[in-house]
Amino acid sequence: MADASALASTVLSAATPPAAAAAATAVLDYLARHAADNPRAFFADAFPSILYRLFVSSPPSSPSFLDLAAAAQPDPTLANLLLALLSPSGPLLSAAASADRLALIRFAFPSERLPHWLRAALSDDNPDLLALSPLLAARVGHELHLSVFEYFLFWFAYYPVSSSDASASPSPASASNPALKSRSRLESWVSTLAPTAIGTRKPGHKPEPSLYLKLLYAYLKQFVPTACTPLLRRRLGGTLLQRTASEEGHIMDPFARADFFLHTLVQFWLVGDDFSPLPVQTCRAFGLHLPSRARAELSAHLPPPGLGDAVKLLVMYLNCCDGGPRTDARTVFERSAARNVISDTQVGFWNPLIQRPMYRFVLRAFLFCPIGAVIKNATQVFSVWLAYMEPWKVTQEDLDEYDVSLMQGKGTQQAAEGKESQKRDALCYTPPWKNYVLSNYLFYSSMVVHFLGFAHKFIHSDVSSVLLMIQKVLEVLSSSTELVDLLYKVDVAYHSRLATSPSCSSDDVLKYVPSIREQLKDWEDGLTETDADGSFLHEHWNSDLRLFSCGEEGAYHLLQLLLIRAELEIQRLPGDTLQALQSLDLIRSCMKKLFQSRIEGIHHNTAPEEFQHQHQGRGEVFTPKHPYSGKSKFSEVKYRGDWMKRPISETEVAWLARILIRLSDRLNDALRLGCDDAGDSAAHSTYIKFDRNELTTIGGPKDAAKMALVAVCSLLALVGQALLKFMRAHRVKINLRVFASKKLLAGLVVLYAVVAGTRNVLG
Structure with missing residues (x-):
């Protein structure tokens, strides 16, 4: 008992790579000395502390042992000790298997470190809900009770997500150590699983x-x-899984x-x-x-x-x-x-x-x-x-x-990296993978359109990275003609109103259409966007596939608009823009392979030069980021992805922009601006009949003033109707969002201060 408590204290106090190495050595020595004793004290006193220090960080003073091993590179001492301790056939998991075989102890995983819905299921105590989760079924009393091995797997799966768990309270292992009770975490996207520091590896070598x-x-x-890698390879006595029934x-x-x-990894990750x-x-x-x-x-x-x-x-x-x-x-x-x-x-x-x-x-x-x-x-x-x-x-x-x-x-692997890379590039889609693609069709269709909305939102942040990501996606889709044909066949079958379609009646893709419809509703359940966050699909969410759609929400038109925006952003880039322009050309080439002859309105006689040199000599470009500093086509203003619908930027007052966007939408609806049928109404002649008795009655200057006022109002109404007619014909809409600009508001405040100061001086 005393040895286990001392071991726990040694592990909890280790905060540097040498101290962590000494603690890992102490754990290995303890397990080697007491491996045959089935020590309950070890699992009751030391095991929770060991798992906590292995997988949980308490920055900045107590990083986890895994983080310390990464920080100690290129010194492999700590990493080798942890590999020896935590390997599947290592002493720690072997001792866990022995403890579970004898049912020595059960653990309650801290509920505050569980995923949100698992915490809700435990607090709700609904038998049906608990039975549906493989992680909760038969393991729930008032808490989640786990065997030693299950407890270890939970902490192992918790390590990658621990950096975002800012609300978690200290584990049971930290109850005796006040220093571990503060868990302030830095919420960043910098990888804590980074392989090794860039400076420690040779140039050109994979990390x-x-x-x-x-x-x-x-x-x-x-x-x-x-x-x-089948599970039952061979029978090795003493390993974790290879046991006889007895x-x-x-x-x-x-x-x-x-x-x-796998369920543990899926639920946590x-x-x-x-x-x-x-x-x-x-x-x-x-x-x-x-x-x-x-x-x-x-x-x-x-x-x-x-x-x-x-x-x-x-x-x-x-x-x-x-x-x-x-x-x-x-x-x-x-x-x-x-x-x-x-x-x-x-x-x-x-x-x-x-x-x-x-x-x-x-x-x-x-x-x-x-x-x-x-x-x-x-x-x-x-x-x-x-x-x-x-x-x-x-x-x-x-x-x-x-x-x-x-x-x-x-060493030989590094020498053969070039050949392996060429071999991997030669691998492409083949018919045996057909069922995989059909079962995961939304990853190749709906997700692509969602990603284009993401790309529109970030095109102004890093145009080169966004273009490279788009290029990789399109290269995957257009890498094989068979893959493109399969995706298009499913799209045709999905949108066909008939039970069978002539283009795919001889194929078995029709049987996947009902499951794809169900997946589209189920997989995107509750995931919505608003008008002001860069949405392109908020009006018809969860209703259709638009990869090969010829409408404005289709992938082809989203890509066209994205390339126009990218050209403007590339012109603003400092330095060499050759790589970005090459990405543009590759994207256009992939678009031609993917959409040519499959989208209505794309002509077969499109010249290759037009695809390759559209970024040169363009007179007008779409300017959604700064519409007041450039030009925009009237035909592009009607697009839902116009600059009024772009994400709220740092140059705007967020709450004021949302109010002005809603007000603009209501005015456009009331005045029928931007509607497809707004300009179809024909103007008719208006006839006014006058009473002869009223014509002979002269009321003097008062009636003359009324007539002049009516004439002015009629003129203003006529000008307003002509302006509305012009706006409807050219699909121009009212946009009050410009008044949410911080620069404009700051200018108005300064102007008001100057006028007020001038009045005080003159008064």
């Missing part, structure tokens, strides 16, 4: 994966079966362990604080009413630092399929009758588990990323999306970079 990513890959390879006792079977591990964590149909079937969250509160929670790297590795691992599931992996899958899911060869057994939370994770990041954020902060989520869209480019060599056992041959 080494972080310690956490190495551990994540080791756990995935050990616990989660896929076609590439040895397992309280240990979960291999499938249940894999299922629990992808679902997080999502206000719609469960499918809509499930909530309706059980009559559940989950507590909703205010949009402003939701938008403040961005993907935590470094989470994108971990999610990307998870996606790569689950999608790495060189063929159908092997015999041993298939045996594990067939052991679960609870999962009524048909496993497809190229869709993967685990893909239905991550589809919806992955889609909402990416979409929430695009919708709620604030204007003030640097565009590079969004690239982590963007890279996850691209990895999910291109599973055919994931090879075992990509995953071997995270394998600790293969790090010895890294």
Whole structure:
């Protein structure tokens, strides 16, 4: 008991890399001395403190051991000790397996560190809601009771999201240490999972994966079966999972362990604080009413630092399929009758588990990323999306970079990086991946249009980065003619009013249309935009697919407008703009491959020179950012993505801009400005009949003044009608948002002060 308490104190007080290394050595020595004793005292007194210091930081004085290992690079001492301690077959998890086999102890995970909806489910104590979550079912009393191994997995999954958990209270491990009770966190998008410092690696070499990513890959390879890495490889006595039926006792079977591990990662990483964590149909079937969250509160929670790297590795691992599931992996899958899911060869057994939370994770990041954020902060989520869209480019060599056992041959690996990169570029979509694309169709269609709205919102912040991201997305979509044809066939079938369509009646894409319709309503449940936050789809949200739409909300017209805006931003860039202009040309080339002959109004005889040189010699450009300093076409003012609908910038008074936008909309509706049928009304001649008796009556100067006043009012009305007719014909709308400019308001204040001062001086 005394040794375990002393060990806990040593671990809690370690705040530097040497002290953390000494603490890790002490833990290894303790486990080596007491491995056969099944020490309950170790798990009761020291285990919570060890997990807290491993995975939770209390900046600035007490960073986690994983953060200290990254800061100690290139010295690998601490990292090697932590790998030896935390590896799947290491002493810590082996001791956890022994404790669970004997049912020595159960832990209650701190509820304040759980995702929002799990906390709500525990507080609500609804049996139906608790039964729907694999993490809560059969583990709930008044709190969430976990086995030793489950408790470890919760803390492991909590590490990437811990930096955004500013409201969490200290863990049980910090109760005895007042220094750990202050948990002030810096909310930034700088990755705490950064591999190694840029200055510590040689130029041209890929960065080494972080310690956490190495551990994540080791756990995935050990616990989660896929076609590439089946779970039941061989029987190794003493490891965590390879137990006989008599040895397992309280240990979960291999499938249940894999299922629990993946659900833990999905709930902590992808679902997080999502206000719609469960499918809509499930909530309706059980009559559940989950507590909703205010949009402003939701938008403040961005993907935590470094989470994108971990999610990307998870996606790569689950999608790495060189063929159908092997015999041993298939045996594990067939052991679960609870999962009524048909496993497809190229869709993967685990893909239905991550589809919806992955889609909402990416979409929430695009919708709620604030204007003030640097565009590079969004690239982590963007890279996850691209990895999910291109599973055919994931090879075992990509995953071997995270394998600790293969790090010895890294020199030859670095020499062969160029050849592997060329080989990866040659990989493209093939027909065996058809079912995967159809099952995840919204990632290739609806998400693209949402991303274009995100790009419009940030085009003025970093035009080069935005153009590069758009280029990568279009290159994925247009990389294969077969992929483009498949996406277009589904789009035609989706919008066809007939039961069968001649263009796709011989194909099996029609059977996916009902599921795609259901996914579109379910996956985007509750995710909306407002008129003043850069929205392009708020009027017809959750209703249609617009990748190949020829309307103003279609991807083609959004891209056209985006390129016009990008040209103006490129002209304002200082220095060399060659890379940005090259991105423009590549985007136009990809647009031609993707939309040519598929969008009405795109002529087949479009000259290539017109696509490649539109950025030269343009007389008028769309200027949504500063409309008063440039020119804009009347035909572009009607577009919903015009500058009046752009996100509120730092140069405006936010509350005043929102009021003026609503007032402008009401005036435009009342005066029928910007409507399609506003200018169709024909003018008719007006006949006025005069009474002859009134013509002979002269009232004198009073009536003459009335007649003059009526004449002036009639003239003003005539001028007003002519002005309204002109505005309707050219689709010009009233926009009072210019009066929300801080510069204009400051100028008015200064002018008022000058006039008031002049009056006082003269008075």
